[in-house]
Amino acid sequence: MATVVNAFALSGVSAYPVAVETVLLHGQPSISIVGLGDTAVKEAAHRLQAALTHSSYDFPKLKIVINLAPSGVKKSGSHFDLAMAIGLISSGEVLLPPEELAQTAFLGELSLNAELKPVNGVLPMAMCARDSGIRRLIVPVDNLAEARLVRELEVFGFGTLREVVDFLLGTLEYAPPDRSLEPAYSALPAVDFADVQGQEGLLEYVIAAVAGGHNFLMLGSPGCGKSMIAKRIPTIMPKLTEEEALEITKIYSVTGLLRQQNRLITERPFRSPHHNASLNALIGGGSPVVPGEISLAHNGVLFLDEIAEFERKALDALRQPLEDKVVTVSRVKSTSTFPANFMLVAAMNPCPCGYHGQPKCRCTDYEVVKYRQKLSGPILDRIDVQKYVQPVPFLSLASARKGPSSLELRERVQYARDIQTKRFVRSTEVSANAQMTEAMIKEFCQLEPDALRLLQLSFERFQYSARTHNKFLKIARTFADLEGSPQIRKKDMAAALMARDMDKEHTGMMVF
Amino acid sequence: MKVYWLWLAGLNGIGPVTQRKLLEALETPERIYLASAAEISQIAGRAVAAILTASRSLDSAKRQEEALDRLGIRLLTTDDPLYPEQAKCLSNAPVILYYRGRIRPKGQSIGIVGSRRCTPYGKQVAVEAATYLAEQGVTVISGMAKGIDSYAHTACLKAGGYTLAFLGNGVDVCYPAEHRGLMEEIIHHGAVISEYPPYTRPRQEYFPIRNALISAWSDKVLIVEAAEKSGALITAQKAIEQGREVFSVPNSIYAKESAGTNKLLSVGAKAYLGPEFLFASDPAQTADAADCTSPVKPRHARHTKKPSKKPSSIAKNNTGLATLVLTPLEQRILSRLTQPLSLSSLLDLTDGDMQSLLDWICTMELEGKLKVKGQMVEAGSWGRTPK
Ligand SMILES: [Zn+2]
Numbered sequence: 001m002a003t004v005v006n007a008f009a010l011s012g013v014s015a016y017p018v019a020v021e022t023v024l025l026h027g028q029p030s031i032s033i034v035g036l037g038d039t040a041v042k043e044a045a046h047r048l049q050a051a052l053t054h055s056s057y058d059f060p061k062l063k064i065v066i067n068l069a070p071s072g073v074k075k076s077g078s079h080f081d082l083a084m085a086i087g088l089i090s091s092g093e094v095l096l097p098p099e100e101l102a103q104t105a106f107l108g109e110l111s112l113n114a115e116l117k118p119v120n121g122v123l124p125m126a127m128c129a130r131d132s133g134i135r136r137l138i139v140p141v142d143n144l145a146e147a148r149l150v151r152e153l154e155v156f157g158f159g160t161l162r163e164v165v166d167f168l169l170g171t172l173e174y175a176p177p178d179r180s181l182e183p184a185y186s187a188l189p190a191v192d193f194a195d196v197q198g199q200e201g202l203l204e205y206v207i208a209a210v211a212g213g214h215n216f217l218m219l220g221s222p223g224c225g226k227s228m229i230a231k232r233i234p235t236i237m238p239k240l241t242e243e244e245a246l247e248i249t250k251i252y253s254v255t256g257l258l259r260q261q262n263r264l265i266t267e268r269p270f271r272s273p274h275h276n277a278s279l280n281a282l283i284g285g286g287s288p289v290v291p292g293e294i295s296l297a298h299n300g301v302l303f304l305d306e307i308a309e310f311e312r313k314a315l316d317a318l319r320q321p322l323e324d325k326v327v328t329v330s331r332v333k334s335t336s337t338f339p340a341n342f343m344l345v346a347a348m349n350p351c352p353c354g355y356h357g358q359p360k361c362r363c364t365d366y367e368v369v370k371y372r373q374k375l376s377g378p379i380l381d382r383i384d385v386q387k388y389v390q391p392v393p394f395l396s397l398a399s400a401r402k403g404p405s406s407l408e409l410r411e412r413v414q415y416a417r418d419i420q421t422k423r424f425v426r427s428t429e430v431s432a433n434a435q436m437t438e439a440m441i442k443e444f445c446q447l448e449p450d451a452l453r454l455l456q457l458s459f460e461r462f463q464y465s466a467r468t469h470n471k472f473l474k475i476a477r478t479f480a481d482l483e484g485s486p487q488i489r490k491k492d493m494a495a496a497l498m499a500r501d502m503d504k505e506h507t508g509m510m511v512f
Numbered sequence: 513m514k515v516y517w518l519w520l521a522g523l524n525g526i527g528p529v530t531q532r533k534l535l536e537a538l539e540t541p542e543r544i545y546l547a548s549a550a551e552i553s554q555i556a557g558r559a560v561a562a563i564l565t566a567s568r569s570l571d572s573a574k575r576q577e578e579a580l581d582r583l584g585i586r587l588l589t590t591d592d593p594l595y596p597e598q599a600k601c602l603s604n605a606p607v608i609l610y611y612r613g614r615i616r617p618k619g620q621s622i623g624i625v626g627s628r629r630c631t632p633y634g635k636q637v638a639v640e641a642a643t644y645l646a647e648q649g650v651t652v653i654s655g656m657a658k659g660i661d662s663y664a665h666t667a668c669l670k671a672g673g674y675t676l677a678f679l680g681n682g683v684d685v686c687y688p689a690e691h692r693g694l695m696e697e698i699i700h701h702g703a704v705i706s707e708y709p710p711y712t713r714p715r716q717e718y719f720p721i722r723n724a725l726i727s728a729w730s731d732k733v734l735i736v737e738a739a740e741k742s743g744a745l746i747t748a749q750k751a752i753e754q755g756r757e758v759f760s761v762p763n764s765i766y767a768k769e770s771a772g773t774n775k776l777l778s779v780g781a782k783a784y785l786g787p788e789f790l791f792a793s794d795p796a797q798t799a800d801a802a803d804c805t806s807p808v809k810p811r812h813a814r815h816t817k818k819p820s821k822k823p824s825s826i827a828k829n830n831t832g833l834a835t836l837v838l839t840p841l842e843q844r845i846l847s848r849l850t851q852p853l854s855l856s857s858l859l860d861l862t863d864g865d866m867q868s869l870l871d872w873i874c875t876m877e878l879e880g881k882l883k884v885k886g887q888m889v890e891a892g893s894w895g896r897t898p899k
Contacts, residue, residue, distance in 0.1 A: 201855030201887045204866045219886070357885055362629040364658050366690040388886025390854050457878045479867065491867050494874035501886050510639060510666040512693035 002067075003090045006105035006134060007083035008125040009068070009075040012336045013250045013291065015121065015128035019069045020080060022087035027063035033084075035068030038076035038288065044110075047081055048088065051114035055162045057089055064088070074334050076288035079119035082108035082138065085161055086168075095168040103135040106164075108143070114161040118142035123253035126150040127246075138164055141177055146253060149246075149264050193232045194405045198392035199225065205499055207409055209385045210236055211416035212478030213432025215322070215344040217307070217380075219502060220389035221354045226347035227272075229389065230303045233345055234268035235406035237300070238414050244299045247339055251295050269300035271342075275309040283317045284329045289336045294321050297342035307346040308374040315379045318344070322382045344383065348375070350502075357388070365509045372502065384434055384471050386502045416481040433477045438470070445473040446486075451493035458497045462507045468500065475499045514580075516541035517589050518573040521608045522709075525563050528604045530556050535590065535607060545570075576709065583684050583710055585610050593617070601754065602728040604721075606707035612683045613703030616674065621651035622790060623730035623751070625723075625744045626660025626737040631769050634660055634737035637761050637784075639667040641734060644787035646673020653678070653730045655722060656695065656704065657743070658688055660736045665698055675702040678725045680718035682710040720746050727751035734759045734784055738772030745772045748781070759784040842876060845889075849882060852890040 002023045008015040018035075031045045052059045066084055068075055083106040089095060096104065107125055109117040122143040127150055129137050136154045139147045144157030156174055158164045166172035196203070202218075209216040210233060218226045240248070249265045252258045258265075273282055273293040284292035294302055304310060321327040325341040350356035351363040352371050363371075417432070423444060424430045430440065447455065455472060458464070464472075476488045476496035485492065520531055520541040537555045538544050544552070544564070553561035580587065588595055588609040596618040599605055622645055626634055642652050642664040652668035654661040656677040668675040677698050679687070683706045686692050698704050707725065708718060723746045727733050733751040735758065738744035751758050760781040763770035777783055784790070838846070844861055855869065862869040873889060876882050882892045 198854070198856050199887075200859055200866055201870075204870065357632070357888075359631060359633075361632070364628075364662070364690070365635075366658075366662070370690070388888075390887035392854075392856075454875065454878065458874075461878055483867070490875075491871035494871040495867055497874050498870055498884065505885075510635070510663045510670075512666065512669075512697045 003087045005083040005087040005090070005101065006129075007068075007080050007107055008105065008128050009073070009080075010077065010121045010124065010254055011073075012338055013124055013247075013254050013295075015125040016073075017128060017132045018075065018080070020083040020087050021067040021069060022084070022091055023065050024060050024091050025063040025065065029061045029063065031064040031066070033066045033068070035066075035071035036074045037068060037080070038074065040078045040288075041068070041075055041080055044078065044081050044084055047078075047110045047112060048085055050112040051081075051085060051110040051161055052088065054112065055114045055160070055165075057165075058092060060088065060092065077119065077121070078109040078117075079107045079121070079125075081110040082106040082116065082140075082161070082164065085110060086164070089165060095165060103133070104138065105129050105134045105136070106138045108138070108140040110161060116140035116158055116160060116164070120256040121254040122146045123149055123246075123258065124250045126153060126155070127250075129153055138167075144177065145263070146258055149249065191232050192235060192406045193409055194403050196225070196229060196232065196403045199229070199389070199403070202229070202387055202389055203403065203409075204495065205385050205387050206233065207236065207412055208475060208478045208482065208495070208499070210343065211413045211482055212384075212420070212474065213343070213434040214384035214475060214478065215382055215434070216346070217383045217386040217502070218345075218347045218389045219350045219386065220347070221349065221358065221391065224389045224391040226389050227303075227305060230272070230301065230305070230345045230347065231270060232406060233301050233303075233343070234270045236409040236413050237268050237343070238410065238417055240266055240268060240299065248299050251291050251298055251339065255290050255296065257296070267300075269297050270303060271297040271300070272303040272305060275304070275306050275311075277314075279311075279314055279317060282314055283321070284327055284336070284338055285331075287331070289329050289331060289334070291338040292327070294318065294327055294340040294342060295338040298339045300342060301345050302342040304344070304346045306348060307379075308348045308371060312374075312376055315376055319378050319382070322379075346383065347389075348372075350388070365511045369506070369509055369511050381467065384475055385499045387499065388501045412482060415484070416478060419481045419484065433474050433481070436474055436477070441470055441473050441477075445477050445488055447473075447476075447488045447493065448490060450490040451476070451488050454490055454493045454497065462504050464500075464503060464507075468503055471500065472496045513542055514587055515570055515573045515577050516545050517587060517608050518576045519567075519570055520544060521606070522573060522576070523563060523567055526560060528606050530560055531607045532590070532605070534560075540591070579710055580610070583612075585612055585683055585710055587611075588615060588705070596729060598731075599725070599728045602724060604724075605728065609705050609707055610683050610709060611703045611705040613699040613701075615676075615703050615705075616651075618729075619649070619651055619674075621653050621676070621730050623653040623726045623733040623747065623756075624660065624664035625654055625726060625733065625735060625747045626773075627739055627742055627744060627769055628657050628659040628661075629769075630659040630663075630737045631767070633763065634761075634769065635663050638663040638736045641736075641784075641787045641790070642667035642673070642675075643671040645790075646671035646675075649673075651676060651702075653726055655679070655719075655726055655743070655747075656687075656691055656698070658690070660744070662691060662694055664736075665702075666694060669697050669701055673701075676729065677702070677704045678722050678729070679704055679706040679714075680708070680722040681714035682706060682708050682712040684710045685713060687714045719743055723747040724750040724754075727754055727756050730756060732757040732759065732790060734761070734790065735773050735776060735781070736761050737763070737769045738776070739768055740771045740775075742772055745776075748772075748776055757782065759790060838881075841872060842881065845872065845876070846881065846891065849889060849891040852885075852888045854887050855889060856887075858889065 002021040005020045007018045007020050009018045033042055049059055086106055109119050111117055118140045123146055126137055126147045130150050130152050137147055138156050141157035141159050147155045167174055220226050245264055245266050271293045280286050282292050284295055321340040326337055327340040328337045351368040353361055353363050355361040356368055420432050476492045479492040479495045480488045533556055534544050538547055549561045549565050552564050588611055590607050594615045624638055624642055638660045645652050646668040652664055652675045654664045665675050665677055681687050683704045686695050723743055727747050727750040733756050735744050735748050748758055758781040760773045760776040761784045765774055877884050880892055883890050
């Protein structure tokens with residue numbers, strides 16, 4: 001009869017239960033691992049043999065078959081090692097009574113010396129353990145803190161296979177490791193908008209962008225403070241809910257980025273990939289498939305500095321996630337879906353030399369327009385707010401009053417978000433003004449007469465496109481929400497009309 | 513017959529001066545082709561006669577004619593009434609010009625030229641002048657180079673005007689390549705003209721002649737920005753030689769972009785202080801100076817053409833209104849704008865209320881009272897009093 005040991009496999013950022021079934025059959029001594037494992041799974045055979053021998057357990061001289069059930073689904077990773085080792089040893093001697101074994105799950109990679117190595121994705125696997133009625137979880141000691149984020153489980157961490165076996169046999173008393181086992185929660189963010197001075201004009205648009213879920217593009221010369229502002233945007237986004245925090249932490253867990261921290265991520269992430277980053281690194285991919293930057297920015301900010309320098313195909317790949325808030329990475333035999341609900345914040349020089357609008361720029365209008373066209377239409381189309389950032393002269397910095405703190409700004413954002421939550425309560429797809437459909441714009445963007453007049457005047461003057469029209473309405477809706485006004489007033493429209501510097505400038509470009 | 517003109521213009525070793533001497537004596541290229549060596553010798557000397565006798569083949573000219581038809585290129589010959597009299601005063605005026613587009617009977621024409629790497633100030637001046645001229649029905653002439661030239665053409669066309677571009681290469685060649693779109697527009701609503709046959713690539717030495725054509729076809733020339741040594745200065749020099757009225761745009765004495773234009777002012781060019789200044793002097797006098805060969809009457813009639821109604825003139829239309837209805841806060845805002853200021857530095861005017869400031873600024877911009885460029889606010893051009 002087969003011995004069954006509980007383990008888990010990852011799919012996207014979630015885990016599902018896997019039964020590791022081991023049978024010993026008479027025949028030529030051999031070991032085969034079935035159940036659609038990848039190379040890392042299959043190579044477990046060698047690690048098992050070495051680790052068992054090293055720990056002076058007999059490696060059965062029989063035909064060994066290990067099946068990972070459900071066997072029709074592809075599995076990857078080296079974290080099945082421990083469960084397989086326990087299965088093999090259990091075939092020879094009883095480690096646990098069957099009913100206890102059924103309530104215990106194992107995960108960890110074995111070294112050739114039978115040490116337990118930490119693995120990725122412990123958090124989703126622990127969550128899966130809890131949800132499937134497992135009581136005890138055995139993990140490598142280095143994954144202990146992460147596993148303990150799931151409070152309803154008894155979690156034990158060990159350094160070697162020998163310790164695990166001895167613990168199961170009751171010959172070793174469990175001694176939690178010295179270091180603090182309480183999952184650490186993050187400290188206060190290190191940056192604050194109070195550090196940004198003399199940018200009141202821009203700040204209004206940062207707040208509006210965050211409040212209405214609008215993506216945001218900053219134009220400005222090198223060193224004008226674009227990155228400084230971008231880094232602070234997560235600090236004014238609404239506080240993370242516990243569910244959102246878990247979502248983020250799971251993504252970092254399966255990517256293997258959690259081990260240094262071993263804590264629940266409670267700040268909104270800020271990711272700033274370089275424009276040389278590969279498509280896999282940006283969008284997700286590789287083998288095994290891991291989430292990319294856009295998923296690591298989930299529930300936070302994806303900052304693309306020098307967005308015009310990114311390859312076109314990288315920017316094009318952002319379109320679908322920007323729309324769907326998830327990314328689907330397809331490989332030959334598998335498809336993984338990762339969350340990717342991020343706010344896109346981008347920055348670029350306004351022209352090839354970087355100083356357009358300042359006296360020293362000598363770029364021709366054609367060169368400026370061509371440079372900006374590197375940003376493909378579909379991406380530009382998903383960015384509602386595009387503002388110039390003006391460098392603040394050193395002298396006025398000294399005299400400028402301290403900017404409002406992130407905490408104050410976050411309150412304004414939260415206020416506008418609460419209004420939107422009520423507004424879109426019936427919709428499953430839309431949660432913020434930026435995502436409004438055509439019909440919703442008609443329903444929710446009621447203009448007061450002088451607001452409408454201003455909008456018309458502006459279209460006559462700057463010859464905006466029809467698509468821009470809806471953008472102005474959405475942004476105006478957000479400005480009205482920031483002050484709790486049910487109607488869009490003239491001042492809301494005015495502020496919105498000044499939210500698209502690049503479009504406005506385009507009217508004055510002397511090119512055909 | 514086109515083919516004889518092409519034959520005449522294509523003669524190796526015979527320049528435009530001799531070509532015109534022959535044309536004056538024999539009237540048509542065909543007669544020149546048919547004339548005896550003795551006749552030619554009598555008119556232009558024995559060397560010329562020898563060349564002509566050796567070049568009796570029309571093959572090359574015929575091939576060229578086919579190419580012109582294929583490329584949609586037309587020929588403007590000196591016997592064509594569309595060839596402006598005043599352009600013939602150039603001693604080496606080409607006997608044929610190649611063009612694409614439509615050449616209208618000569619109306620009042622003003623050349624606008626300047627540097628390729630111009631400043632935002634230069635661009636503003638060129639755009640404002642060309643827009644104004646287009647609205648007045650005046651032809652804008654330039655050289656389709658980067659910078660000032662392209663802004664003059666583009667602004668003129670965007671205001672519904674008529675423009676001519678003189679090239680230093682064949683009219684089938686787009687140089688610089690970035691002006692492909694512009695060239696198409698000029699061909700649709702004006703013409704690109706060159707003395708160089710099709711397929712001719714641009715060369716450094718072709719541009720001075722191109723510059724001379726710009727001034728020859730213009731009644732007046734406006735130099736917007738020119739460094740110490742620049743093509744725009746050559747155009748100015750030619751314009752002075754041809755007796756054209758030359759306007760130059762003043763600028764900082766420290767800016768190297770305007771070293772040439774400021775120098776022109778110091779040697780007697782007229783200071784350009786706004787588009788109206790182009791017409792400030794006595795038009796009759798100007799036309800006399802321009803017309804060096806014939807007593808053809810200047811056509812200032814075009815000058816009175818109604819300006820086209822374009823959105824760009826909103827600011828101007830509102831000028832009167834704007835001065836009448838300035839609120840106290842608007843006055844305070846405008847009085848601060850002696851130089852561009854950031855929104856943040858105006859925030860005290862609304863007691864720190866940014867949304868209210870944005871409301872004022874946006875409305876004032878749409879009424880033409882100021883301009884917003886990103887975070888910066890500057891005074892609009894409505895405040896500048898013409899004349
Ligand atoms: Zn530049």
